[in-house]
Amino acid sequence: MNRPFVIAVASEKGGVGKTTIATNLAVYLKALREDLPVTIASFDNHFSVDQMFALGDRPENNIAALLEGHALAELVAMGQYGVQFVASSRRLTAPAHPPAWLGRFLHAADLDGLLILDTRPILDWFTEAALLAADLVLVPVKDRAALVNAAALRQILAEVERADRIWLVPSLVDPRARLSAEVRVHEFLDYAARERDYQILDFYISKSPKVEGLASGFSSCIRPVLTHARNTAVHGQLKQLAEFVLARFDAGIVNRGTSPAGLTPGTEAAPGRYPRLVLECPLCSHHSASHGGHFYFDLRSRRRGFIHPACFGRLLGDLTQDGADGSVDLIALTIDGPGLVGPECRLSAHTFDSAGGLFGSEEVELRQRPEWQNWLVMMTGRTLDAAYRELVLINSEASPAGPHLGADAERNFAHKRRLVARELRHAGLF
Numbered sequence: 311m312n313r314p315f316v317i318a319v320a321s322e323k324g325g326v327g328k329t330t331i332a333t334n335l336a337v338y339l340k341a342l343r344e345d346l347p348v349t350i351a352s353f354d355n356h357f358s359v360d361q362m363f364a365l366g367d368r369p370e371n372n373i374a375a376l377l378e379g380h381a382l383a384e385l386v387a388m389g390q391y392g393v394q395f396v397a398s399s400r401r402l403t404a405p406a407h408p409p410a411w412l413g414r415f416l417h418a419a420d421l422d423g424l425l426i427l428d429t430r431p432i433l434d435w436f437t438e439a440a441l442l443a444a445d446l447v448l449v450p451v452k453d454r455a456a457l458v459n460a461a462a463l464r465q466i467l468a469e470v471e472r473a474d475r476i477w478l479v480p481s482l483v484d485p486r487a488r489l490s491a492e493v494r495v496h497e498f499l500d501y502a503a504r505e506r507d508y509q510i511l512d513f514y515i516s517k518s519p520k521v522e523g524l525a526s527g528f529s530s531c532i533r534p535v536l537t538h539a540r541n542t543a544v545h546g547q548l549k550q551l552a553e554f555v556l557a558r559f560d561a562g563i564v565n566r567g568t569s570p571a572g573l574t575p576g577t578e579a580a581p582g583r584y585p586r587l588v589l590e591c592p593l594c595s596h597h598s599a600s601h602g603g604h605f606y607f608d609l610r611s612r613r614r615g616f617i618h619p620a621c622f623g624r625l626l627g628d629l630t631q632d633g634a635d636g637s638v639d640l641i642a643l644t645i646d647g648p649g650l651v652g653p654e655c656r657l658s659a660h661t662f663d664s665a666g667g668l669f670g671s672e673e674v675e676l677r678q679r680p681e682w683q684n685w686l687v688m689m690t691g692r693t694l695d696a697a698y699r700e701l702v703l704i705n706s707e708a709s710p711a712g713p714h715l716g717a718d719a720e721r722n723f724a725h726k727r728r729l730v731a732r733e734l735r736h737a738g739l740f
């Protein structure tokens with residue numbers, strides 16, 4: 311039995327490009343990976359999915375039947391461009407089950423490949439169900455309001471500890487639009503998103519009159535960008551988005567399978583105030599949570615834990631001159647995942663003083679230091695194949711016995727974390 315990798319495209323804000331992204335993404339994914347089944351379904355009643363993909367007669371059943379528990383594989387029809395689709399419904403009624411039901415249902419569905427769910431511009435049963443079912447959530451943002459709205463979606467995922475599945479996609483971007491002489495709108499969006507600890511793609515989907523024209527007019531068909539707007543910037547951007555999704559899908563398979571030999575992600579403590587506390591030291595794998603030590607935090611997964619002082623010395627010893635300096639207050643490790651910089655990851659270590667000033671940066675040659683791979687897996691909870699842009703922060707001062715830092719130290723660390731992330735961004739290092 312297979313289960314689909316579910317991608318939800320969601321935003322409470324209307325008209326941000328959800329449907330355009332969801333439908334075109336399906337076409338690009340299929341074009342890039344011909345042998346991978348791609349299926350799309352929509353909880354909206356606009357029939358855009360049907361207008362792009364339907365071939366011939368309307369299928370007998372539609373998404374309403376899925377909500378009644380009909381087998382997904384029976385509702386899926388083969389559509390245009392090799393994309394499978396579930397027909398939309400004019401009226402959907404929320405089932406009596408809680409929204410988490412959909413995830414269980416889809417995960418037990420005998421459907422292979424990728425399933426894209428387009429959602430309504432409202433946080434109703436259907437959107438919540440799609441979020442909870444998703445392995446990856448794409449949230450198009452075109453302005454500050456859409457960014458602010460994303461908080462409600464993140465909250466739903468944070469409650470089930472899946473906030474790391476959300477990625478913001480700057481959409482409908484006019485690359486020339488400016489907030490001021492110095493700041494372009496999309497640069498502001500990127501900055502504001504990272505300030506709020508969101509993962510945001512480092513490319514965007516441009517606003518294009520030609521793309522807008524594909525979905526307007528009197529035709530009952532909506533044409534994809536791939537076939538009818540290839541000469542626009544959006545063509546390359548959607549391809550990039552599809553490549554990003556495929557990288558997450560491939561990484562998901564690695565994570566769902568067995569880890570490479572010797573790589574263990576560590577044990578996370580039972581849910582509490584800090585549910586992502588890792589009990590073991592990432593370097594030696596012996597218990598460290600209740601002994602204290604050098605606190606570390608991974609921004610994306612929000613995993614946290616402690617490195618034994620002796621192990622920390624080993625880590626510092628691997629770094630060149632910066633690490634030896636007694637005034638180093640914090641070490642930031644940035645990882646550029648495969649795909650961003652080539653077939654392999656790039657790891658850099660940056661050192662900071664207590665005011666958040668950058669001392670120096672150096673690259674850590676992962677091939678010459680294989681043990682770093684395991685340390686990073688322990689700290690981030692993911693294999694490096696699944697890395698994209700990661701930031702791990704490590705305090706260079708040891709904290710007294712854990713497992714928690716204490717309220718003051720916690721606030722201080724959060725403050726430093728923001729300073730350091732900003733400094734790295736300004737220096738073009740993250």
Ligand SMILES: Nc1ncnc2c1ncn2[C@@H]1O[C@H](COP(=O)(O)OP(=O)(O)OP(=O)(O)O)[C@@H](O)[C@H]1O
Nearest residue numbers: 324325326327328329330431516517518521522525
């Ligand atoms: N890249 C783009 N360039 C120009 N116009 C676009 C682009 N993407 C979407 N549009 C247009 O913007 C409008 C809203 O797009 P879309 O329907 O995809 O948004 P949505 O978030 O699904 O909306 P809703 O919340 O109503 O479901 C449509 O008219 C669409 O054609």
Ligand SMILES: [Mg+2]
Nearest residue numbers: 328329354429
């Ligand atoms: Mg829509």
